Amino acid sequence: MSPLQLCLLLSSLLFCVGLVGALARSNTILVLLGVELMLNAANINFIAFWRYGPNPAAGTGVLFVLFAIAVAAAEAAVGLALVIAVYRHQKNIRLQEANRLKG
Amino acid sequence: MNLALILISVLILGSAAVALALRNLIHSALLFVGCWAGIAAFYLWAGAEFVAFAQVLIYVGAVSMVVLFAVLLTRQSDAAEPMNPDSFSRFMRALVAGGGVAGILVGAILGTPMDVSTAGPAPTLTVKEIGGQLMGPHAAALLIVGLLLTVALLGAVVIAAVDRPEKSEDAS
Amino acid sequence: MNLSVQHLWVIPALPLLAAVIGALTPRRGRTLAAGAAIAAMVGAFVVSCLALHTALVDPAAKLVHNFAWFDLGSGVLRLGWLLDPLTAFMCVMVTFVGSLIFIFSLGYMKADANFKQFFCFLSLFAAAMLGLLVANSLLLLFICWELVGLASYLLIGFWFHKPSAAAAAKKAFITTRIGDLGLLLGLLWLYNSTGSLLFFDGGAGVLETAALGSLAGQITVGGLAVSTAIGLLIFCGAIGKSGQFPLHVWLPDAMEGPTPVSALIHAATMVAAGVFLIARVYPLMSADQALTEVPLHALTVVAFIGAITALMGACIAVAQNDIKRVLAFSTVSQLGYMMLALGVGSWVAAIFHLLTHAFFKALLFLGAGSVIHAAHHEQDIRRLGGLRGPMRVTFATFAIGMMALSGVPFLFSGVWSKEGILHAAHGWNISHLPLIAALIAVVLTAFYMTRLVAETFFGKARSHEADHAHENSAVMTVPLVILAVCAIALGFLGTPAFPWLQARLLGETEVHGHSLLEGGGLMMLSIVLVAVGLGGGWAIYGRKPRVAENSRDPLVTAAPGLMAALSARLGFDELYAATFGRLGNGLAALAHFLDQWVWGGAVGMLARFGEFIGIVNREADENGLNGGFDIVSERIRGSGRVYSRAQTGDAHGYLRWVAMGFVIIMLVVVLGGAR
Numbered sequence: 001m002s003p004l005q006l007c008l009l010l011s012s013l014l015f016c017v018g019l020v021g022a023l024a025r026s027n028t029i030l031v032l033l034g035v036e037l038m039l040n041a042a043n044i045n046f047i048a049f050w051r052y053g054p055n056p057a058a059g060t061g062v063l064f065v066l067f068a069i070a071v072a073a074a075e076a077a078v079g080l081a082l083v084i085a086v087y088r089h090q091k092n093i094r095l096q097e098a099n100r101l102k103g
Numbered sequence: 104m105n106l107a108l109i110l111i112s113v114l115i116l117g118s119a120a121v122a123l124a125l126r127n128l129i130h131s132a133l134l135f136v137g138c139w140a141g142i143a144a145f146y147l148w149a150g151a152e153f154v155a156f157a158q159v160l161i162y163v164g165a166v167s168m169v170v171l172f173a174v175l176l177t178r179q180s181d182a183a184e185p186m187n188p189d190s191f192s193r194f195m196r197a198l199v200a201g202g203g204v205a206g207i208l209v210g211a212i213l214g215t216p217m218d219v220s221t222a223g224p225a226p227t228l229t230v231k232e233i234g235g236q237l238m239g240p241h242a243a244a245l246l247i248v249g250l251l252l253t254v255a256l257l258g259a260v261v262i263a264a265v266d267r268p269e270k271s272e273d274a275s
Numbered sequence: 276m277n278l279s280v281q282h283l284w285v286i287p288a289l290p291l292l293a294a295v296i297g298a299l300t301p302r303r304g305r306t307l308a309a310g311a312a313i314a315a316m317v318g319a320f321v322v323s324c325l326a327l328h329t330a331l332v333d334p335a336a337k338l339v340h341n342f343a344w345f346d347l348g349s350g351v352l353r354l355g356w357l358l359d360p361l362t363a364f365m366c367v368m369v370t371f372v373g374s375l376i377f378i379f380s381l382g383y384m385k386a387d388a389n390f391k392q393f394f395c396f397l398s399l400f401a402a403a404m405l406g407l408l409v410a411n412s413l414l415l416l417f418i419c420w421e422l423v424g425l426a427s428y429l430l431i432g433f434w435f436h437k438p439s440a441a442a443a444a445k446k447a448f449i450t451t452r453i454g455d456l457g458l459l460l461g462l463l464w465l466y467n468s469t470g471s472l473l474f475f476d477g478g479a480g481v482l483e484t485a486a487l488g489s490l491a492g493q494i495t496v497g498g499l500a501v502s503t504a505i506g507l508l509i510f511c512g513a514i515g516k517s518g519q520f521p522l523h524v525w526l527p528d529a530m531e532g533p534t535p536v537s538a539l540i541h542a543a544t545m546v547a548a549g550v551f552l553i554a555r556v557y558p559l560m561s562a563d564q565a566l567t568e569v570p571l572h573a574l575t576v577v578a579f580i581g582a583i584t585a586l587m588g589a590c591i592a593v594a595q596n597d598i599k600r601v602l603a604f605s606t607v608s609q610l611g612y613m614m615l616a617l618g619v620g621s622w623v624a625a626i627f628h629l630l631t632h633a634f635f636k637a638l639l640f641l642g643a644g645s646v647i648h649a650a651h652h653e654q655d656i657r658r659l660g661g662l663r664g665p666m667r668v669t670f671a672t673f674a675i676g677m678m679a680l681s682g683v684p685f686l687f688s689g690v691w692s693k694e695g696i697l698h699a700a701h702g703w704n705i706s707h708l709p710l711i712a713a714l715i716a717v718v719l720t721a722f723y724m725t726r727l728v729a730e731t732f733f734g735k736a737r738s739h740e741a742d743h744a745h746e747n748s749a750v751m752t753v754p755l756v757i758l759a760v761c762a763i764a765l766g767f768l769g770t771p772a773f774p775w776l777q778a779r780l781l782g783e784t785e786v787h788g789h790s791l792l793e794g795g796g797l798m799m800l801s802i803v804l805v806a807v808g809l810g811g812g813w814a815i816y817g818r819k820p821r822v823a824e825n826s827r828d829p830l831v832t833a834a835p836g837l838m839a840a841l842s843a844r845l846g847f848d849e850l851y852a853a854t855f856g857r858l859g860n861g862l863a864a865l866a867h868f869l870d871q872w873v874w875g876g877a878v879g880m881l882a883r884f885g886e887f888i889g890i891v892n893r894e895a896d897e898n899g900l901n902g903g904f905d906i907v908s909e910r911i912r913g914s915g916r917v918y919s920r921a922q923t924g925d926a927h928g929y930l931r932w933v934a935m936g937f938v939i940i941m942l943v944v945v946l947g948g949a950r
Contacts (some may be wrong), residue, residue: 003105004217010112010145012208016201017116019934021123023927029173030123033135037119039215040142043154048565051149056226063236065154069161070248074255076166080173081259087177088265099924102168193927200934207941230727 007048015041028086028093032079039072107148115141128174133190150226155232278325279472280338283356283409286322286366287419288631289315291402297395297683305390312394312757313377316401320370327363334360335782337475339411355473357411359627360779365408365551369544369628371761372637373401375754379641380535383648383749387533393433397539400426404544406461408551413462413472413481416555420458420512420548421742427545431532450525461508468493468501473556482558491562498570502562506573510580516612517549520584524847526607530599536645537599538637541606550613550629553577555624561620575705578618582709585611587721593726597654598643601727605680606636608716612696615709621699623777627769628692630776634765635679635689638758642673645751646731649744656730658738665745670732672759677728679762681721681809684802688766693717694798695769695777716799721808729816 018037025031043065050061087093115138122134139162146155237245293315297308330338341355377397384393403422410416425448432444440763443827465481468490473480490502493526513519518526526546540546553560560573588608595601609632616625647654649666663670679689697717697720700710737740769776778785 001105001215003108003220006105006108006112006214007145007149007256008212009209010108010115012205012212013112013116014119015208016205017119018124019204019930020197020201021119023196023200023931023934024124026193027128029128029177030131033131034123036242037138044142044145047146047149047151048155050151051226056228059228059236061144062151062154062228062233063241065151066157066233066237067248068254069154069157073161073166074170074206076253077259078255078262080169081263083173084176093177095926097215098926102184196931197927200931200938203938204934205946207938210942211945 001053004048004052007044007051009042011048014038014044026094026096028083028095028098029080031095032076032083032094035079036072036076039068039075043068108145110142111145111148114138115145128178129171130172132167133172135170136163139163139167149159151228153228278329278358280329280356280358281639283326283340283358286319286326286370286409287402287405289322289402290398290405294395294398294402297391297398297846300391302391305583308391309377309381312398313374313381315398316374316377319401319405320367322694323363323366323370326358327360327367330358330360330363331779334779336473338370339473339475339477341411341473341476352414353412353473353476354415354470355476356409359408360556360782361551362408363631364626364776364780365547366405368633369401369404369408369620371693372633372758373539374546375757376535376539376637376641379538379644379751380636382748384533389433390921393430393533396426396429396433397535398546400430400539404548406705407548410606411474413465413474413556416552417458417462420516420552421455423516423545423548424448424455427451427540429531430536430540431529433532433536437531440531440773443525443531447525451515454512454522457511457515458507458513461505461512464501464508468505487562487702490559491566493646494569498568498684500563500566500569503569503571503573506556506560506563507576509559510553510577511550512572513549513614514580515549516552517546517614518584518607519580519610519614520587520876521608521847523584523588524851527600527603527801530571530597530603534599534640537603538644539642541603541636541640542762545750546606546610547629547633550610550617550625553614553617554626557617557622560617564620574620575649576618578615578700578703578705578709581611581614581616581618582712583611584608585615585822586712587611589716589723592723593719596657598646598656598659598727598731599624599640599654601656601723602639602643604718605723605842608720609636609680611711612693614714615713616696616699618711619699621695623780624692624695624699627776628696631688631692631762631765635676635687635762636756638672638676638755638762641751641755641758642669642676643841645747646673646744646756647670647840648751649747651743653738656727659731659736660734661732661736662744663732666732666747668746668755669903670753671929672729672752673732674757675841677724677764679766681724682717682801683809684805686763686766688762688764690805691770695802697797714801714804717804718808718811721805722812725809725812726816729812732819876910891938 014036018034021037022031022034025034045066046061046065050056050059053061083093084093088097090097093103116143118134118138122131122138125131125134139158143155143158143163146152146158290312293311294726296311300307336359338358339355341353342353342533352736379396380393380397384390387393390667396929400423403419406419406425407416417724428444428448432441432446434440435444462472469481471486472482474482477482478485481490490505491500493501495504496499515522526541532540560577563569563572564574568574585608588604588606588611592601592604592608595604609628613625613628613632616622618629643654646659646662646666649662649669653659675687679687682690682693684690697710697713700713703709722744736744756813794872
């Protein structure tokens with residue numbers, strides 16, 4: 001099996017671990033962390049295709065990952081601030097109970 | 104070469120899976136640190152040193168701290184109270200959805216012929232080149248990311264800030 | 276059997292491994308954590324002995340092993356290990372004293388609930404210190420230096436439920452950080468000037484002739500040579516870590532930690548780090564000595580700071596009543612001696628004193644720990660007394676430590692090392708003030724140590740706790756006995772007649788001794804001074820022991836003002852609170868003012884403007900545009916009601932739909948493509 005395939009397998013399995021975690025856990029922090037893992041899996045994909053792609057010298061994959069990391073950091077900050085705000089309102093952080101906006 | 108990759112993968116996947124399965128949030132936050140460090144190791148393995156350092160600084164350093172703070176700030180006052188066990192049916196549905204996605208992805212990867220079986224030498228991309236790219240062709244994106252981070256910071260502060268109980272009269 | 280320098284990392288790695296094991300064991304695993312820590316320390320001691328053996332084969336050689344840490348663009352950041360007699364002697368001392376302190380802690384911390392964490396932190400401390408010793412790079416040294424600071428924070432604040440301990444830990448951390456800033460700046464400047472941080476690198480290191488020549492040749496602000504400026508910045512770090520004036524304030528407060536920690540910090544590791552640092556970068560510190568036209572030599576500053584510290588620490592120690600604080604200020608004073616020796620050009624004398632001091636000060640602190648443990652955590656010497664009878668081993672070993680520290684001649688190690696320092700100060704041709712300060716401190720040292728022993732062990736027990744004290748178990752007394760033997764024997768490694776240690780440190784294989792009569796005048800003078808101090812102490816405190824806990828100290832009766840000032844530690848804490856503390860508060864108040872009135876006002880104006888626009892907008896809206904929009908919005912509301920049934924409020928459900936949707940689309944694409 002070529003290294004590229006291994007990298008892609010790693011990234012897709014990591015993506016699915018994050019997905020299952022985000023779907024199965026009720027704690028909002030863990031759901032957020034699951035989403036972070038999915039983002040990381042995407043970054044691994046970028047790096048893998050940069051490394052084994054046709055034109056690694058351009059460095060597009062690396063730059064994309066850097067931007068993705070910056071955006072993910074912003075996402076984590078806002079997401080965890082939201083968690084704290086939710087906790088202040090309903091005294092717990094179970095995601096399924098944060099449903100006051102439902103139709 | 105592949106052995107190192109497999110070891111790193113086992114570290115990443117193992118710590119991620121255990122972290123998401125644990126009951127104790129502090130433990131899972133610490134395991135996430137390990138997972139992110141493993142991802143940084145993967146970047147190093149792939150030859151993207153700068154990305155690896157960014158990953159260490161931002162995830163292992165900053166995000167993990169924010170997560171720990173969030174965990175500590177939202178801890179139930181009575182630690183002995185068992186958390187509502189996550190329902191079994193939801194876990195099964197999650198497993199079905201995740202398994203479906205995994206099956207599709209793995210099938211697609213294994214079914215696609217990849218013509219890069221011979222790995223070339225690791226491409227070198229110095230920090231100087233990355234800096235040139237960031238300040239040259241991608242300068243606009245860099246500025247937007249900077250703006251985004253500022254707005255996210257302000258937004259996080261506003262969302263998490265405590266509302267003052269008394270309404271002050273002065274203009275603000 | 277020799278130790279190759281590539282494998283020098285084993286010495287710090289063993290305690291680090293023990294710290295990791297300690298961190299991973301559950302709270303119940305007391306035996307495992309303590310056993311791992313002690314085994315690692317003893318193992319490190321064995322490896323250090325091998326390293327010493329290797330280093331002594333050719334004492335002049337600097338064995339180095341450098342390796343690349345990581346690439347940074349075009350540059351490469353390199354770290355390395357260094358093995359020379361200085362490193363080897365220090366490693367042996369740290370691991371030996373450390374092992375004994377670890378064993379002593381088994382008894383001392385027996386009843387503590389956080390026993391396991393204690394050994395984990397101790398191992399981390401030892402690992403950081405040993406890493407600092409074997410580093411061949413100022414960067415690696417700095418990393419370990421900061422780790423030492425972190426571990427000391429954890430250990431001083433070990434009993435963090437006591438507010439005083441938490442405050443002391445914070446104070447130690449912040450105070451040393453002030454010095455570390457200087458060290459960091461010096462490090463950056465050095466890297467900027469030379470492009471390397473390796474000490475020795477086959478001619479390209481910063482402590483080798485080429486780099487030193489260029490550094491001493493350049494002139495910077497105030498006419499200083501660049502090497503002087505960098506040396507002074509690095510010395511700032513040593514001032515902080517080694518408790519030198521004016522950053523000594525953290526060291527007495529560090530007594531809030533458990534007593535084995537005090538022994539470890541004040542004897543073997545943390546405070547030794549500053550002296551070791553200056554000795555390590557000694558070529559850099561002394562690079563400006565040949566220059567004549569510069570206004571200041573780095574070593575002159577070191578000598579005067581050391582002299583001030585030695586005298587001040589000894590003065591304050593006279594007026595303290597806490598057994599551990601007396602020892603703490605005596606440490607401050609002895610560190611002043613070492614800095615003085617470095618400053619007057621005899622780094623070998625400084626290291627010799629560092630080594631002997633490590634043994635007898637560890638002995639004194641562990642002896643104090645033994646007393647405190649026996650007397651149920653009573654540390655006030657006014658409430659102790661009469662312990663000579665019930666605690667014979669502790670008394671005998673403590674007395675040996677006290678005589679070594681006072682410099683009682685010929686038998687004890689302290690006299691030889693102190694003699695070397697006095698001799699070096701005598702030979703300094705810039706000023707004789709340091710020598711005078713050191714001689715006064717000799718009298719005071721003998722005096723306050725006599726007072727300490729007389730108050731603690733003689734007379735009658737002056738409190739219930741002291742009355743019921745009895746000797747501790749062997750796990751605590753055996754380390755005391757071993758240290759006492761070392762406190763005597765170690766002196767004979769470096770007597771003036773046969774200065775074996777000094778010769779090896781200087782890289783010579785021949786030992787050139789000289790007669791004791793050479794420079795005998797100074798030696799006689801210092802012996803007389805020691806006798807004066809011992810006699811004075813005995814006359815005031817020993818002959819007529821204190822009767823009751825609250826009877827007045829004879830010295831307080833004689834000079835109340837002076838003693839009050841000394842017992843308030845000359846008011847340094849108050850001074851810093853009144854100046855730097857106030858400054859910080861003032862800046863905070865200024866920032867608050869700016870925030871509330873200047874920026875707040877501007878934001879308020881903007882808000883008013885926004886409000887005005889809003890009013891205009893609403894008027895136009897209500898009166899002009901509403902009618903048409905009402906119909907449209909009613910339709911939208913209707914469709915919203917339909918779609919909102921899908922909005923179950925279950926975020927997991929949404930995410931699951933996304934995943935299932937992806938699967939379905941992919942299946943359609945794949946199956947559709949295959950057809």
